[in-house]
Amino acid sequence: MREVALNKEARMHRLQNQRRITYSLIERARTLLAPGKPFSRELHELFRSQGKFGSKDRRLYRELIYTYLRYLPWLDPIYKDQSAFMNALICLAAPTEEVSSLYPTLPDKRPPELPEGKRHKVLKREDHQLMELLPDWFANHCKRHVSIRSLLPLISRPPLWLRIQRDPEETVLDQLRKAPPNAEIAQQIAPHPEVPNCLHAPADFKLTELPVYLNGMVEIQDISSQILLNLIPSPVRGNWLDACAGAGGKTLQLAKLLKPYGKVDAYEPRASAVRELSARVKRSELSNITLLDRRPSSGQYDGVLVDAPCSGSGTWRRHPYLMRQTRERDVFDYAEKQFTILKSYAPLVKTGGLLVYCTCSLSRFENEAVTERFLKASSEYEHQPLPSQFGLQDHGLGITVYPEDFNGDGLYVACLKRVR
Numbered sequence: 518m519r520e521v522a523l524n525k526e527a528r529m530h531r532l533q534n535q536r537r538i539t540y541s542l543i544e545r546a547r548t549l550l551a552p553g554k555p556f557s558r559e560l561h562e563l564f565r566s567q568g569k570f571g572s573k574d575r576r577l578y579r580e581l582i583y584t585y586l587r588y589l590p591w592l593d594p595i596y597k598d599q600s601a602f603m604n605a606l607i608c609l610a611a612p613t614e615e616v617s618s619l620y621p622t623l624p625d626k627r628p629p630e631l632p633e634g635k636r637h638k639v640l641k642r643e644d645h646q647l648m649e650l651l652p653d654w655f656a657n658h659c660k661r662h663v664s665i666r667s668l669l670p671l672i673s674r675p676p677l678w679l680r681i682q683r684d685p686e687e688t689v690l691d692q693l694r695k696a697p698p699n700a701e702i703a704q705q706i707a708p709h710p711e712v713p714n715c716l717h718a719p720a721d722f723k724l725t726e727l728p729v730y731l732n733g734m735v736e737i738q739d740i741s742s743q744i745l746l747n748l749i750p751s752p753v754r755g756n757w758l759d760a761c762a763g764a765g766g767k768t769l770q771l772a773k774l775l776k777p778y779g780k781v782d783a784y785e786p787r788a789s790a791v792r793e794l795s796a797r798v799k800r801s802e803l804s805n806i807t808l809l810d811r812r813p814s815s816g817q818y819d820g821v822l823v824d825a826p827c828s829g830s831g832t833w834r835r836h837p838y839l840m841r842q843t844r845e846r847d848v849f850d851y852a853e854k855q856f857t858i859l860k861s862y863a864p865l866v867k868t869g870g871l872l873v874y875c876t877c878s879l880s881r882f883e884n885e886a887v888t889e890r891f892l893k894a895s896s897e898y899e900h901q902p903l904p905s906q907f908g909l910q911d912h913g914l915g916i917t918v919y920p921e922d923f924n925g926d927g928l929y930v931a932c933l934k935r936v937r
Contacts, residue, residue: 529621529622532618532619532621532622533622535574535577535619536603536607536619536622538567538578539577539578539581539582539603539606540599540602540603542563542578542582543581543582543585545563546560546563546582546585546586549838550838550841550842551842552842552843552844552847553842554842556838556839556842557836557838560579560582564578564579573615576613576615577613577615577616577618577619580610580611580613580615580616580674581606581607581610581616583674583837583838584606584609584610584611585606586837586838586840586841587609587650587672587673587834587837587840588606588609588637588640588650588672589650589841590649590650591637591640591642591649591650592605592606592609592640603622604623604624605639605640607619607620607622607623607628608623608628608629608636608639609636609637609639609640611673611674611720612628613720613721614721633673634669634673637672644665645665647665647668647669647672648663648668650668650671650672650840651663651668651671651840652840652843652844652845654845655830655879658830658848658879658880658881658882659879659880659881660881660885660917661917661919666921667919667920667921669921670834670920670921670924671833671834671840671920672834672837673834674720674834675720675739675834675835675924675925675926676717676718676719676720676924676925677717677718677719677720677722677724677737678715678716678717678718678737678738678739678740678743678925679693679706679715679716679717679718679724679735679736679737679738680714680715680716680735680736680737680738680743680766680770681714681715681716681734681735682714682733682734682735682736682769682773682801683733683734683735683801684714686708686714688734689716689729689734689735690706690708690716692727692728692729692734693706693716693718693724693727693729693735694706696727696729702719702721702722703718703722705718705719706718706719706722709740711907712740712743712744712747712907712923713747714743715740715743716735717740724737725737731800732800733797733800733801733802736766736769736797736801737766738766738770739766739835739925739926740923740924740925741831741918741920741922741923741925741926741927741928742766742767742770742925742926742928743770744906744907744909744918744923745767745875745918745928745930746767746770746771746774747906747907748903748904748906748907748909748916748930748932749820749871749873749903749932750871750901750903750904750932751904752778753771753774753775753779753820754775754778754779754819755775755778755779755818755819755820755870756779756780756781756782756818756819757771757775757779757780757781757782757818757819757820757821757822758781758782758783758784758813758816758818758820758821758822758862758865759771759781759782759783759784759822759824760784760821760822760823760824760858760862761784761785761822761823761824761825761826761858762783762784762785762790762794762824763785763787763790763794763824764790764793764794764797765783765785765790765793765794765797765798767822767824768781768783768794768797768798768806769797769798769801769803769806771822772801772803772805772806773803775805776803776805777805779805779819780805780806780807781805781806781807782807782809782813782816782818783798783806783807783808783809784808784809784811784812784813786812791808794808795808813865815865816865817865817866817867817870818865818866818867818870819866819867819870819871820866820870820871820872820873821862821863821865821866821870821871821872821873822873822875823858823859823862823872823873823874823875824875824876824877825851825854825855825858825859825874825875825876826851826854826855826858827851827855827876827877827878827883828843828847828848828851828878828880828883829843829877829878830843830877830878830879830880830927831876831877831878831879831918831920831926831927831928831929832877832926832927834920834926835926848878848880848882848883849882851878851883852882852883852886852887855874855876855883855887856887856890856891859872859874859887859891860891860894860895863891863895863897863898863935866935867935868935868936868937869934869935869936870934870935871901871932871933871934871935872898872932872933872934872935873930873931873932873933874887874888874891874915874930874931874932874933875928875929875930875931876928876929877926877927877928878927878928878929879917879919879927879929883929884914884915884917884929884931885914885915885929885931888900888914888915888931888933889914891933892933897935897936897937898933898934898935898936899933899934899936900913900914900915900931900932900933900934901932901933901934902932903915903916903930903931903932907923908922909922911931911932914931915929915930915931915932916929916930916931917929918930
């Protein structure tokens with residue numbers, strides 16, 4: 518009995534220590550929220566500096582820090598009361614395996630029984646008050662009314678969306694569902710009924726060490742990002758340029774759509790993203806992708822994809838630090854950069870070809886306004902309506918996909934055709 522009591526005491530001491538570490542990490546994270554600060558990289562370095570953290574520790578602390586960022590305006594007033602702050606934070610967080618392990622430290626040993634999407638009631642807040650969590654300028658930037666339905670995804674943990682890179686679908690699904698140690702939750706993986714090659718997986722599914730991922734059969738890619746390329750008017754053929762390739766999710770998808778009738782040149786200026794892009798291309802075994810080491814200044818492409826740098830408001834649920842870092846003037850600064858980028862790549866599209874402009878922003882000033890300005894300044898281009906698919910319609914200047922539409926990120930896409 519004495520040994521059991523000692524083990525219980527040791528476990529509770531460890532859990533209380535995790536609470537203290539979380540509080541300390543959040544204190545450090547609060548200093549990383551200055552506009553333009555590379556929060557994700559700095560947080561990674563902060564974790565690395567704590568050499569003792571294992572993978573479970575990192576998942577726990579990241580989830581709690583991101584929960585804090587989502588609810589920051591409501592949590593900051595109680596921040597100085599460490600005990601009350603941590604109790605509220607644990608109750609607000611998604612009930613992952615790691616977060617659930619801290620429940621014995623709560624006064625009632627468990628959080629209030631609230632359905633998903635109602636955790637804010639822990640702080641005695643009502644649904645209509647969720648707008649208080651967002652920057653005060655945000656609603657004016659959205660073309661769609663910001664409702665409670667649209668607010669909930671922006672402050673919730675995103676699901677995991679996968680894209681089948683190599684067919685057949687049945688083989689990939691079978692390997693995913695049998696993969697240890699995920700076998701129990703892997704049974705929840707399901708194909709999307711409308712979006713081809715798209716799979717929905719539980720957020721806690723551990724994919725990145727599985728052979729099916731390491732062999733390039735499946736990729737992590739948000740559903741809205743997958744939808745984007747499926748909206749391009751068919752058939753997608755010829756030589757394309759992915760002008761802002763990033764880590765390569767759309768590059769790989771575009772290359773698969775083009776195979777065997779075309780190829781993709783991919784350019785990305787950031788060295789860290791190029792490393793990931795290169796690894797993903799190698800893993801995919803696609804032979805129709807060329808990585809460019811410099812920005813192309815000439816050429817005639819059948820299509821150019823410009824996934825422009827943006828404020829990222831469509832990814833706030835995935836990157837909640839952006840919600841706290843982005844100022845309204847940053848949005849307008851990005852809009853200027855986006856217009857400049859579009860103008861610089863427009864000459865590389867051959868007559869009859871397509872210039873596809875997209876962002877992961879929900880701001881009309883980065884989206885429709887940039888497209889409209891470009892068309893007014895570029896008489897050789899006209900708007901090419903996107904086909905109606907997945908319940909989406911192009912009413913004149915492209916399509917905005919909102920997080921609530923498919924339980925994914927938010928993004929914007931417009932298709933521009935060079936007519937002369």
